[in-house]
Amino acid sequence: MMRTRPLKVALLGCGVVGSEVARIMTTHADDLAARIGAPVELAGVAVRRPAKVREGIDPSLVTTDATALVKRGDIDVVVEVIGGIEPARSLITAAFEHGASVVSANKALLAQDGAALHAAAEEHGRDLYYEAAVAGAIPLIRPLRESLAGDKVNRVLGIVNGTTNFILDKMDSTGAGYQEALDEATALGYAEADPTADVEGFDAAAKAAILAGIAFHTRVRLDDVHREGMTEVTAADFRSAKEMGCTIKLLAICERSADGTAVTARVHPAMIPLSHPLASVRGAYNAVFVESDAAGQLMFYGPGAGGSPTASAVLGDLVAVCRNRLNGATGPGESAYADLTVSPMGEVVTRYHISLDVADKPGVLAQVATVFAEHGVSIDTVRQQSRNPGSGDAVAIEQGGGGPREGGEASLVVVTHRAFDASLSGTVEALRKLDTVRGVASIMRVEGE
Missing domain, CATH: 3.30.360.10 (Dihydrodipicolinate Reductase; domain 2)
Structure with missing residues (x-):
């Protein structure tokens, strides 16, 4: 049976995403109530510019005092879509302390202080959901966790x-x-x-x-x-x-x-x-x-972005959190039991695509190959082109063709086998110091193979 007392929702932020959340809550109110098992009521909307006309939102719900809104005590869920670190962090913490669960789309805050926010949610027995923080409408957070x-x-x-x-x-x-x-x-x-x-x-x-x-x-x-x-x-x-x-x-x-x-x-x-x-x-x-x-x-x-797609993810979390609220339960919290080492970039194993501007003379390939060998990096392919002096035209050098002609410039493209990123970047720095290398035109990692 459906509970008649509505679950009250406070909305922090009413921009592109927030206004769409409010619109869907209103236009789909009956469906949301049926899915949750109780009506949901927009109980307040915190904004910075209260004079702005917001179609479909009762002006009496609009306030500039976000702190007072989340501390009201009768709020069941706070939806935070203002972004940034502060005041979002303080408002979310206050929401937990005053009995509300939180749905957030704040990727920056979660990436910086997610552990502390999860701890606050757990301490007060409340939910922290954030499907909308990554990839908009795409269901991703919930499938992963x-x-x-x-x-x-x-x-x-x-x-x-x-x-x-x-x-x-x-x-x-x-x-x-x-x-x-x-x-x-x-x-x-x-x-x-x-x-x-x-x-x-x-x-x-x-x-x-x-x-x-x-x-x-x-x-x-x-x-x-x-x-x-x-x-x-x-x-x-x-x-x-x-x-x-x-x-x-x-x-x-x-x-x-x-x-x-x-x-x-x-x-x-x-x-x-x-x-x-x-x-x-x-x-x-x-x-x-x-x-x-x-x-x-x-x-x-x-x-992955936009008002409607992101609002879709927010409303999905809202439904889940409201169901938990009705059942007196909470959903999954932080899972950090593995506590694995987070390694620096230098320990990543990857491949490089390197484009070099080199002197167009014999022996350049040998010098470049020596640098790679000294850093323990194996070369997969090499492609070299010679530019005719003054014309800017590139002429491909065939294997076994005797090497480049002297006096001009050449482009040398090297694709490596997989190696530690530290070894690859060290190779590039050593290449920059060669007299025959006029410049490193481009460095690009190769992934997905």
Whole structure:
């Protein structure tokens, strides 16, 4: 039988996501009540600009005093979609202390202080759910911490930022440069006026920390995630990728070491084979590829941002938390029992695609090969092109053709076998010091093979 007293919900933030949450709570009220077993009532909405007209929201519910709202004592669930570290952290903690469970979409806060928030939720016997913090509408957090709870996850490889995927996809499909693709993303509303959080990988790194922590039952903080942005990716990189049968994506990669004693989390652009499922993820979509012992390979795909998709994930958590509330129970909390070592980037095993500008004269290949050998890095393939002096044209050098002609410049592309990232980066630094190397034009990791 349905309980007649409604469960009261406080909404912190009423922007793109918050306003959509409020709209769905109103328009789908009967369905939500039937699924939960009790009505849900929007009891208050905390905003910074109360004078703004918010269609469909009773103005009497709007307040600027978020602290008073979460401390009311009659609030069952607080939905936090304001983002950032403060005041979100203090408000969530206060919500727990005053008896409310919390649904959050705050990836930055969870990546930085997730352990403390989980501890506060557990102390007060309340829920902390955050499906919307990673990959928008895609069900990912709950499958990792519930559906795969009996399995051993070894790797999580994903495209978790729609803005960067749109830009890279545009560069790949049209040959556009980075700035041109970014300008189009901004015009279409995919990129913020200040796109730094997206294009420099900060957004994806926060999501990687959350995913790694859940997947490996180990506390992984934002500071543990190696991060590189994608602003240096060029049209020439895409041409090289296509020659290898690859494309380029900004990836969040979380993986367990071969011996199972450590984990790593990283975000950076990488070449992946066109045969890999993630290579076909286009536009602003997200996808996450999970590899586990028993389930094998799984891929989760869908819209990773936007008001409606993110609100869908928030409402899914709201239903789950309200059901728990009615049953006097709580859902899964933090699982960090494994407490594995979080290794630095240098201990990651990967491959490099390196493009060098070199002097066009005999002996260059031998010098370069010697540097790789001295650092214990094995070369997979080498491709060299000679440029005719003054013309800018590249002429491929055939194997056994006697080497480059003297006096010009050449482009040398080396793809390595798998090696420790520290050895690979050390190789690159040594190459920079060679007199015959005019410059390192590009460095790109190769993943997904």
